Amino acid sequence: MSLGLPPTPAASWTGVARSESALVVPAASAPPRVPFLGFQQVGNMSEWQKKTPLEWLTYMNKEVTVLAAEKHQYQGWVLTVDPVSANILLAHPLENGKMSISAVLGHAVQDVEIVAEAGDEMKEKLAHLFMPEERQRYSQEEVERKKTSLKDWLETNHIPVKEQGESQTLCVAGVLTIDPPYRAEDCHSSNEIILSRIQGLIQGYLARQQCQL
Incomplete structure (x- = not known):
């Protein structure tokens, strides 16, 4: 826990x-x-x-x-x-x-x-200090923007989400966490069904974002 x-x-x-x-x-x-x-x-x-x-x-x-x-x-x-x-x-x-x-x-x-x-x-x-090099490519402002955008999108789709303490991790329904930079592979949960569903939603969300660029 x-x-x-x-x-x-x-x-x-x-x-x-x-x-x-x-x-x-x-x-x-x-x-x-x-x-x-x-x-x-x-x-x-x-x-x-x-x-x-x-x-x-x-x-x-x-x-x-x-x-x-x-x-x-x-x-x-x-x-x-x-x-x-x-x-x-x-x-x-x-x-x-x-x-x-x-x-x-x-x-x-x-x-x-x-x-x-x-x-x-x-x-x-x-x-x-402990962040993988891949994450360090993103500035603090980029990480904050990605977090806010995903959080707003999840809330719009009636998925309960909140920020976890002072960290940059998002917590979904108290059973799943999403770490920066907030991709499907950054989701973690012991509940495989919820994990699969949220990963699928995030993949669709990111795909739509790419289409809008």
Whole structure:
């Protein structure tokens, strides 16, 4: 079940530097999942782990300082907080313009202090950090136009649709999501019947758009 938090990307990493409270890796062009390698929580839940997903969401796109176990301290921009483990994924800008990624394990977090809020430029960098190159061909304005156009068309055809949190994902009837750039293949649902029907509708919608050009 989606809680409005960005997904953690999936793949394998090499050259991971480990500590008991965090894993730090350099970000590639499409950074994969940071492996948490079986760390276990011991004892009672921390105050950080007791927060709700909506509370964690308020830390998104914020620069924070994280105080962890054994007096470890980490600073970076919050990419996501895992809703199950409360692990924090941080992005830290490097001098060469790239980003390093660090994962602070939820059970080790003792305090999180917000340092700054991301401006438009930083928000765009963070949003594109895990985005496939194909999606990056579209500007923010193009993505917004495509989203608004499809959303309006679905509503005109009496299909319930809404935007999912602060992301650019559209949610149809609570059972299907459509990611940018909003093509049939960008639809995702566990309900194969609804998935097939919405994909067919979007293919027809895009075909009509092409005919009008």
